[in-house]
Amino acid sequence: MFTYEKLELPRLGLRGLEAGLSEEEQAIQDATHRFALEVMRPIGRKLDRMTPEEVVAEGSPLHDYMAQMNAAGILDLGALAEMSNEQKARVFPLIFEELGWGDSGLAIATLASSIPAFTAHSTGDPEIIERFGSLPGCWLATQPERGSDVVDMDASEVHETTQQSKGNLLARKDGDEYVISGQSSAWVSYAPLAHTAMAYLPCDYGDGFYKEGEQGMHHVGILIPLDLPGVSRGKPLDKIGQRPLPQGEVFFDEVRVPAKYAIATGDAAIPQMMATLTFANMEMAATFTGVARSAFDLALEYVHERKQGGTAIINHQSVQVRTFDLWQRVEAARGLTQRVFNYNYSDSGPHLLASVTSKTYVTKTAFEVASEALQLFGGNGLTREYPIEKIMRDARASMIEDGENNILCIKGMRWLSRWYQDQHGLDV
């Protein structure tokens, strides 16, 4: 039982019901929050109003953001890699929630552009680290005719009468090189400014693209320098949410890449791609917990300012219930996210099932919280004078980004069903 002498006001942290951070965690949270507030928010709002061409142009505030992000050392890959799994499970969600609270498009620009460098460091190979370890890059997986099929790389959801679509960007092994031809989708984050790509492509190792008698294909996971002859870019994409995050196509015309840069080949390629998705989906959950929190914070402020019915609208009971509902959802999203980080960094994890569970739930929650928060703003919420409409547009994009939520749920349920069947000796 608990006992109270007097029921005081609750002690809440930036992340609501925070049960105590260590001194080091508190310092990381404070520094990241300050950066989110003072750097990300103003730059994100500016970029949101600019055209995609202006966002990537020389002198754009995006470059200023990337430079300040690097200088702040918030995502020091070396330091983060040295942490224990227990530290990673606590510190990563702390950092990404603050970045998402600041500006989700910029948070994803940082994350997506660091994937090739992260991957290079994880190989431990000095030559690969030297070539890719410090350059901004992109994660190049989707193609015009391979969107959700990328999430379903192991082809478990392909219609029984057919094979998986071959797509528009293919690799072919040729001696000690891979030859790459075709184009990515227009959705590759940071592609307009990337120097490198971590690409996952259907691959012909010498006996065709399709695995014999199967619906799926062989793949390769390969790091590609984007300054090689034959690489070109499309126009930056115009979209409704996360506008500070530049995106665009990358075209490849018989581009020859040293075979040494292939980090996952043959049967290892699909699990490696899923490992990247497992990490990215988990980070999406933390980032969009921050987005949901930013919508709640704005709503909480507004309901104490706006007067209707003769009083601040927070004094109306229905507004109290609606605002409390937002608070509960943010707390639930954060709780699930932390549980997934704990699981993925435990001896039981990591697993895609865990990350998909958090990504799909949290991004949907972020959109619902932003939409309901906008409702509390009334007509003001629809104007560009108030930041809530931007947060709603940003959250909307997250339900398609990093795997569309429905296909992710299908893959999640497939893993749950496989686990159930294994437990019960079934094969249905």
Ligand SMILES: Cc1cc2nc3c(=O)[nH]c(=O)nc-3n(C[C@H](O)[C@H](O)[C@H](O)COP(=O)(O)OP(=O)(O)OC[C@H]3O[C@@H](n4cnc5c(N)ncnc54)[C@H](O)[C@@H]3O)c2cc1C
């Ligand atoms: C903000 C943002 C950032 C992104 N960043 C990147 C990036 O950095 N790199 C990259 O490579 N890509 C990126 N993408 C692309 C993203 O991964 C794809 O948009 C996503 O995988 C969906 O593919 P699609 O758009 O082709 O939709 P489609 O696959 O065409 O899906 C259309 C609809 O069909 C449904 N569907 C499709 N297949 C099935 C199936 N088998 N069973 C049931 N339903 C199905 C889907 O659920 C969806 O509702 C990004 C997208 C966004 C929005």
